[in-house]
Amino acid sequence: MDIKVPDIGDFSDVPVITVLVSVGDTVEKEDPLIELESDKATMEVPSSHAGKITEIKVAEGDTVSEGDVIMVIEAADADAAEDKADDAKGQGGQQGGGYGDRGADARAAPEKVEPAGSASGQGDKHAEVVVLGSGPGGYSAAFRAADLGKKVILIERYPSLGGVCLNVGCIPSKALLHVAKVITEADEMGSHGVSFGKPKIDLDELRSFKDGVVQQLTGGLEGLSKGRKVEVVRGFGKFTGPNMIAVEGDDGTTNVSFDQCIIAAGSEPVELPFIPHDDDRVIDSTGALELKDIPKRMLILGGGIIGLEMACVYDALGSQITVVELMDQIIPGADKDLVKPLMTRIKGRYENIHLKTKVTNVEALKKGLKVTFEDDKGESFTDTFDKVLVAVGRKPNGKLIDAEKAGVKVDERGFIAVDEFQRTGQSHIFAIGDVVGQPMLAHKAVHEGKVAAEVASGEKRAFDARVIPSVAYTDPEVAWCGLTETQAKEQGIKVEKGVFPWAASGRSLSNGRSEGMTKLLFDPEDDRVIGAAIVGTNAGDLISEVALAIEMGADAVDLGHTIHPHPTLSETVNFAAEMFEGTITDLMPPKKK
Ligand code: FAD
Numbered sequence: 001m002d003i004k005v006p007d008i009g010d011f012s013d014v015p016v017i018t019v020l021v022s023v024g025d026t027v028e029k030e031d032p033l034i035e036l037e038s039d040k041a042t043m044e045v046p047s048s049h050a051g052k053i054t055e056i057k058v059a060e061g062d063t064v065s066e067g068d069v070i071m072v073i074e075a076a077d078a079d080a081a082e083d084k085a086d087d088a089k090g091q092g093g094q095q096g097g098g099y100g101d102r103g104a105d106a107r108a109a110p111e112k113v114e115p116a117g118s119a120s121g122q123g124d125k126h127a128e129v130v131v132l133g134s135g136p137g138g139y140s141a142a143f144r145a146a147d148l149g150k151k152v153i154l155i156e157r158y159p160s161l162g163g164v165c166l167n168v169g170c171i172p173s174k175a176l177l178h179v180a181k182v183i184t185e186a187d188e189m190g191s192h193g194v195s196f197g198k199p200k201i202d203l204d205e206l207r208s209f210k211d212g213v214v215q216q217l218t219g220g221l222e223g224l225s226k227g228r229k230v231e232v233v234r235g236f237g238k239f240t241g242p243n244m245i246a247v248e249g250d251d252g253t254t255n256v257s258f259d260q261c262i263i264a265a266g267s268e269p270v271e272l273p274f275i276p277h278d279d280d281r282v283i284d285s286t287g288a289l290e291l292k293d294i295p296k297r298m299l300i301l302g303g304g305i306i307g308l309e310m311a312c313v314y315d316a317l318g319s320q321i322t323v324v325e326l327m328d329q330i331i332p333g334a335d336k337d338l339v340k341p342l343m344t345r346i347k348g349r350y351e352n353i354h355l356k357t358k359v360t361n362v363e364a365l366k367k368g369l370k371v372t373f374e375d376d377k378g379e380s381f382t383d384t385f386d387k388v389l390v391a392v393g394r395k396p397n398g399k400l401i402d403a404e405k406a407g408v409k410v411d412e413r414g415f416i417a418v419d420e421f422q423r424t425g426q427s428h429i430f431a432i433g434d435v436v437g438q439p440m441l442a443h444k445a446v447h448e449g450k451v452a453a454e455v456a457s458g459e460k461r462a463f464d465a466r467v468i469p470s471v472a473y474t475d476p477e478v479a480w481c482g483l484t485e486t487q488a489k490e491q492g493i494k495v496e497k498g499v500f501p502w503a504a505s506g507r508s509l510s511n512g513r514s515e516g517m518t519k520l521l522f523d524p525e526d527d528r529v530i531g532a533a534i535v536g537t538n539a540g541d542l543i544s545e546v547a548l549a550i551e552m553g554a555d556a557v558d559l560g561h562t563i564h565p566h567p568t569l570s571e572t573v574n575f576a577a578e579m580f581e582g583t584i585t586d587l588m589p590p591k592k593k
Helices: 077-089 136-147 163-168 170-192 203-228 285-290 305-317 336-349 442-456 485-491 506-510 539-551 556-561 571-581
Strands: 002-004 014-019 032-036 043-046 051-056 069-075 125-132 152-156 231-234 236-241 244-249 252-263 267-269 297-301 320-324 352-354 357-365 368-375 380-385 387-390 394-396 429-431 470-472 477-482 496-501 517-522 529-536
Touching (some): 136 163, 136 252, 136 442, 170 203, 203 231, 305 470, 485 529
Parallel strands (some): 297 320
Antiparallel strands (some): 051 069
16 A cells, blocks of 8 residues: 655645655554654654555655655555445544544554563562652552552652643643733723723742642642552652663662553653754743743744743733744644634734744844744745744653663654553553653543553553543633544545534623634534534633533534523533524524424
8 A cells, every 4th residue: 555645734845854664664553654854843744554664665855745655555454454444434533643632543552462571570669550750640540549559659750749731831831821811801901991000020929829839739749649658759760671660869779660550751842953952042831931031022933732822921921922833824733713713813912923934043142042934935034032932842751761671662752552451562561641642631641540540450441532622721712622624624524513603602792702613513424513623712611511522422402402501601512503403593593404
């Protein structure tokens, strides 16, 4: 079978920078085959099938466009059969792939799961379950296993528990986004006849508010560990055998032996090679959350969720923001109509938003960081900023832990493949969270952590979630779950939709923010809801109702006939179902069913 370059946006003749496989290699579906050049980040072309590579038709330095054949694969039997079945149905896998959402069947599974290896001796400490990494995935796994009666050791390299999410991710960013929201709402009250003065920002106070929130939560985790008798061993852990991890801490090495282990090592920001690293004006999300100063002009390199959330914070604090994004829209992967209200709002607030544009160079000058951009027509231009925030994605930490010494496979990117029981290729070693794959989200890590802990404790449990909601906590918020319209089009899946514009919502108008939209996608066969996309204030809270509806197999009548409180934004879910049914009375019905 030929493997072709998929839709890569409006780009053509994109250089191949790395060929990641050789003839004779066996690959899984979705394994990366080649990397295409983008000066902002690299794009990987994944394998469309599992099987053996029999011919490679491109070399590093070649250029490729959508549809070009890059390799030939002898597809594995199961994969070829599945492919035929899908062809027969006229559709690809329903929930698979895509940024943000992924069905249980879309995970890369280990080639085979080996029975538990023989114990490599007793360590300085021993636990029935050892969890490596204390992020949301790790601490949830550790606590759940302890609650199920296991003796648990939790290994963490940093003094503070909670991982990226609690220390330098979800929580501090949301504390600052709340402040940003209050500032912009107060400012916009002017048009409602209420004016406040220009905000005075005390950065030290603001920083200590944010740090206080983080400390409250991470301190709470220490208490919860003690309460459950989960021992925390501090230091950097690496496998030394199938049942042993050596932890390098301040007091030397502690060898921790285990019966079972859950790897929850998380991820870290991707760095770009052509950007100065030793200049404190170049920051990543962790640096942005430190809130050292409020730069006058700030470049956000990457129009994804993390970059746009930080843009929202610094814009409210007074920075002039420029966003640069390689793809043709912000939040690539989300439906275009979904991100439009956000795009319209930030266009009006930010200095510049450069789409289809890449950064080719950043020069550190005394007066600022001189950035060279190149647009999709190949034209270059420069601009100078006081700070550059690099937010081009995150890479898994799988390569840092010597997993191979325990027989656990880590792919070229640092991901660890797991099956639906969160087991790696070794039946006594599990992996969860960012280190097992996209979407890199805390709630996915927590869910997987609980699955792993329960399976390790002998419970009947597997990862079978239908949806993993994605949310950008921008202003307005953007949220989606299940199938997107873009995926439906790409995969040839027939859907019908109900769309309710918030301009007709009494609550939204009362809030002075009517730009939102609630869109539900239905399976035309049985009217079951299979996807949802919401943009508007509090969209992140609203999406949970539809996530539950999809998990429960609810249909349009279920959503349309559930009495929602009035006037709330949650009614928009009800109304979107009614738009699909043709029973709406707050607007003209779009069609009769
Ligand atoms: P992590 O949180 O990365 O934790 C891994 C832990 O393992 C770390 O504490 C690390 O120190 C430790 N560790 C790693 N290797 C070792 C080792 N060898 N020895 C000892 N310890 C080790 N997600 C959301 O769902 N909602 C959001 O709003 C959100 N906002 C975000 C905002 C920002 C700015 C960022 C950067 C991320 C955000 N995320 C958000 C993503 C979320 O933080 C991650 O998906 C989540 O933290 C992953 O959890 P995890 O348990 O897999 O790993």
